[in-house]
Amino acid sequence: MNSIRKLFDILFDYYGPQHWWPCQTGARWEIITGAILTQNTSWTNVEKAIGNLLSAGLMSPESVLATPDTELQELIRPAGFFKQKSAYLKAMASFMLERELAFEQSADVWALRKELLSVKGVGRETADSILLYAFNKPIFVIDAYTRRVAERHLHLDGTLHYDILQKTFMDALPPDVAIYNEYHALIVALCKESCHKTACGEICKKIANFS
């Protein structure tokens, strides 16, 4: 058993299933919207922006594209970087209108990833989050939390290149959407409980026993 799998087992045993992505409607476009709005931004701010969009009846690619930039920017303002992100949302909305069906049908995850990376505003993490949580494709998401946990609990170099770190996790795990989905969610759960605090909680002691 490798330590990456062990950590998953410990976290799953401790926290249980997380049923991500955090979402009001569960709609695919809301997941995609959240993935873009949360770029370098706390989730509480993203929730406000998403709430504004829902209240305004603008939670779909079509309605977003039909909204003037300045109006869209006001709605997503709480999520920060609102000028950039309004453009990113529209770019992604156009892309979805064009490619959503093809994405549902294709099993070539890496080809889909490459396509997503060509959309303005979509980097590696955003692309992988969309693939995993909006389309249920088997790909592992690396983010700031993952890097923190990798360094702190798995003795890995948290500054490794995204693709390298991603491959490290994927090679150590079964190619299973449910596992990739849960693992990332569990890492977030762990970080929200203890990684920001100076003192580690009970869970960190359990992890320490193995590593």
Add this chain to the structure above:
DNA sequence: AGCCAGGACTGAG
């Protein structure tokens, strides 16, 4: 009063 949050783009070297 700063510092930072579930990044990505751009330009420079």
Add this chain to the structure above:
DNA sequence: CTCAGTCATGGC
């Protein structure tokens, strides 16, 4: 390819 500068709000 690596690196700094830029983008912006809200919570602590």
